[in-house]
Amino acid sequence: MKQGRSILQLAQELERQRMVRRDYLTDTRNLVVKTIVGISNLTLNMDGTVETFILNELAHKQIADRLQIPFRYYSKMRMEQPSLLDENINGWFNEAPERRMLRILDGNVRAFLSDRYRRLDNLELADAVLPIINEMKSAEIISSQITETHMYIKVINKKLKAEVTVGDIVQAGIVISNSEVGLGSLKVEPLLYRLVCRNGLIVKDYAQKRYHVGKQIESDDSAYELFSDETLAQDDKAFFMKVQDTVRTAIDEVKFHLSVEKLRATMEERTGPDPVKTVEILADTYALSQNERGGILRHFIMGADNSKYGLINAVTRASQDVEDYARATDLERLGGELFALSPVKNKLFVSNPSAIAADKSNNNLIQLDMMKLTTGA
Incomplete structure (x- = not known):
């Protein structure tokens, strides 16, 4: 299994990101894109207050997808005819306006999302599940990482193990993952960890998923910043309590032994x-x-x-x-x-x-x- 950050390093990065991350809900008519030498700046006008951010690669792909511009052609315009790309984007932002959520980190637009996107963020998830993992007997976090698009926490139960064949031992575990930028659901997946070569096999059966879909945010404002304390409303607290229950029951002895039996059968x-x-x-x-x-x-x-x-x-x-x-x-x-x-x-x-x-x-x-x-x- 590939190693990432220590859990302390993960926590420090999540805290850092909380301090600098920002989210906006805006009508696309408040947005203007300007591209120079392949780098696109997006300017947001909020009642006269103007802010400019750099579009990252994922935001480019999400804009292209939303505007139904084939990404290969989108990329060609970006590098060879940037003014044509800007004309396309800005034209459709004004001709077919809609409200979108912008997720900003370190001055970059990291996601261009629906106004129905439910923010189930990495720090809140970690705050919910890490105490539960600490309560679990013999549980150990063996790998964790945060990338531009996902967070991962991989856990094993050192005492729940079985032999696939003589000397070939696997341990039970789980993988908790999440994307803040629209590239997948919040997942809790079973893991089989093979000790002989430290391989991790993520089992498709028994996986639990929670989707980032919520109610449309109601507001008459054309553009405004969303604050993180809104995500701590009572329904979100209830949601993370359900996630905690999922983590508690994810390492299930019966399901683990069923998976091991199925793994033995693959040898034939x-x-x-x-x-x-x-x-x-x-x-x-x-x-x-x-x-x-x-x-x-x-x-x-x-x-x-x-x-x-x-x-x-x-x-x-x-x-x-x-x-x-x-x-x-x-x-x-x-x-x-x-x-x-x-x-x-x-x-x-x-x-x-x-x-x-x-x-x-x-x-x-x-x-x-x-x-x-x-x-x-």
């Missing part, structure tokens, strides 16, 4: 005899990058296990090699996707194990050839 499900072809199908199906598919192939071959279990472990092990923490977590979720897949009529797996035995010698030759390629031997 086989991929094809050619690991290169298997990873190629996986990469094409899930849009993996060249580096990601190379890392998965390397770990798949080194593991010398062409079962479904071996492929899952190759994917989750490769997650540790990925520089971006959010993408590493995506690969841990991909391991969970594979875990949940039925082998029936799936290109990644074969339904006749005897076919694997027949091709065993061929498979060994492929593994030797690929080992030479990946090690440079």
